[in-house]
Amino acid sequence: EAGVAQSPRYKIIEKRQSVAFWCNPISGHATLYWHQQILGQGPKLLIQFQNNGVVDDSQLPKDRFSAERLKGVDSTLKIQPAKLEDSAVYLCATDQYFGPGTRLTVT
Amino acid sequence: GEDVEQSLFLSVREGDSSVINCTYTDSSSTYLYWYKQEPGAGLQLLTYIFSNMDMKQDQRLTVLLNKKDKHLSLRIADTQTGDSAIYFCAESIPSSASKIIFGSGTRLSIRP
Numbered sequence: 382e383a384g385v386a387q388s389p390r391y392k393i394i395e396k397r398q399s400v401a402f403w404c405n406p407i408s409g410h411a412t413l414y415w416h417q418q419i420l421g422q423g424p425k426l427l428i429q430f431q432n433n434g435v436v437d438d439s440q441l442p443k444d445r446f447s448a449e450r451l452k453g454v455d456s457t458l459k460i461q462p463a464k465l466e467d468s469a470v471y472l473c474a475t476d477q478y479f480g481p482g483t484r485l486t487v488t
Numbered sequence: 489g490e491d492v493e494q495s496l497f498l499s500v501r502e503g504d505s506s507v508i509n510c511t512y513t514d515s516s517s518t519y520l521y522w523y524k525q526e527p528g529a530g531l532q533l534l535t536y537i538f539s540n541m542d543m544k545q546d547q548r549l550t551v552l553l554n555k556k557d558k559h560l561s562l563r564i565a566d567t568q569t570g571d572s573a574i575y576f577c578a579e580s581i582p583s584s585a586s587k588i589i590f591g592s593g594t595r596l597s598i599r600p
Binding site: 422 | 492519521523529530531532533536576578587588589590591592593
């Protein structure tokens with residue numbers, strides 16, 4: 382977890398609401414990933430950035446999920462509107478190091 | 489295709505060795521990783537091996553790679569209660585801009 386901060390750590394929202402997650406890695410890491418980890422499963426890559434650019438977003442549900450990376454450092458992931466099946470832990474990682482994650486519960 | 493498979497559960501006696509196995513499908517993998525996840529925590533990188541290596545040892549951890557069979561294993565010597573966690577195998581796919589593909593994890597439980 383060293384060097385990758387995420388906020389908030391926990392979030393509970395109702396379906397159809399919007400939510401945003403933040404990732405603050407230490408600078409110097411060109412690659413940044415957002416993964417979704419549903420309970421009982423391994424992390425699934427949602428989006429991969431190389432500096433400011435998107436390298437892979439093939440598994441990002443683009444009708445409701447969006448992400449951006451600011452100045453090649455911090456990143457945000459947004460869900461609008463949320464569905465029940467979005468309940469998961471959202472993990473940010475740089476290279477092979479992961480943040481603690483944001484646990485999202487959609488009711 | 490890109491797929492990483494692991495058995496779901498492993499139970500070992502305290503003090504014994506644990507061996508967690510993983511198979512992957514993409515022969516172009518450059519790095520293979522083992523992560524540990526304790527309840528409610530993020531993923532902790534335990535160790536990794538480059539694809540041109542057969543073995544890597546780091547204290548109680550030994551990683552074995554059989555590239556021909558696309559099989560990776562993690563051996564934990566002298567397993568302790570603190571080793572209880574879910575262990576994820578992952579591969580790095582250079583053909584997909586180095587994205588990392590994870591297995592579904594092996595839950596290791598330690599019995600006294």
